[in-house]
Amino acid sequence: MDIKGFIQSSLLEWEGKIASVIFLPGCNLRCRYCHARHLIYHPERLESVPLDQILDYMRGQGDWLDGAVITGGEPSLHGSELLELIRDIRAIPLKVMVETNGTRPEWVERLLSGGFVDAIAMDVKAPLTREDYARVTGAIVNVEDIRRSIRLIKQSGLPHEFRITLVPGLVGRDELKQIVPELEGARQIALQNFKPDLCLSPALRQVAPYSVDQLEVFRRMAAPAADRCVVRGRDHAPLAASRPA
Numbered sequence: 001m002d003i004k005g006f007i008q009s010s011l012l013e014w015e016g017k018i019a020s021v022i023f024l025p026g027c028n029l030r031c032r033y034c035h036a037r038h039l040i041y042h043p044e045r046l047e048s049v050p051l052d053q054i055l056d057y058m059r060g061q062g063d064w065l066d067g068a069v070i071t072g073g074e075p076s077l078h079g080s081e082l083l084e085l086i087r088d089i090r091a092i093p094l095k096v097m098v099e100t101n102g103t104r105p106e107w108v109e110r111l112l113s114g115g116f117v118d119a120i121a122m123d124v125k126a127p128l129t130r131e132d133y134a135r136v137t138g139a140i141v142n143v144e145d146i147r148r149s150i151r152l153i154k155q156s157g158l159p160h161e162f163r164i165t166l167v168p169g170l171v172g173r174d175e176l177k178q179i180v181p182e183l184e185g186a187r188q189i190a191l192q193n194f195k196p197d198l199c200l201s202p203a204l205r206q207v208a209p210y211s212v213d214q215l216e217v218f219r220r221m222a223a224p225a226a227d228r229c230v231v232r233g234r235d236h237a238p239l240a241a242s243r244p245a
């Protein structure tokens, strides 16, 4: 399997855990705020990180490392190779979290029912209509697949998180109001402030992210739907807007 990026240890990707982060190439979406341009366009131009090197590193960490996060791109595109990678990591033994865009529920089901993951995180990009998903992801998505992935994850009993990226003019108050009821009963919702620099859409690079105050309003809107609701990326908020009046 081609692995296109590796972070030895991160405290940010899996809350409460010290985890390595493994980046797999390719994605079936083209989200306008995506920062993984290098992974979704021409990943073959990126140098691969040898799997043996990654596994050796993780084996050498003993109790210092809790697990590995497998992200992308969209990891489920790698199908059985993804499952093999997970088996290798769990044999160390380490815990595994997979991040997905939820467009391939059959693979979400495989990961969950096969006991391949200890936790899962899924992006929910837009209200669950074909038009809204197309507007945000630049792709035609079967939103019933998204709905099915959400349901499978909520019913899994595993630690899980649904992530919503907030972008002024693209995903804001109205969109959040429509997305949140779909997530009712979730363990955790994470609201992510978008980062304008280097995102896929040149137009979005000119857009100022939401202020800290606005993010807090959004957090209060989403909080009743989940056991816990967190905000990430407050530091992307424009400084002037983040100061109290």
Ligand code: SF4
Pocket: 027, 028, 029, 030, 031, 033, 034, 035, 036, 040, 072, 073, 074, 101, 123
């Ligand atoms: S799902 Fe969207 S944000 Fe994630 S890698 Fe694919 S295009 Fe980028």
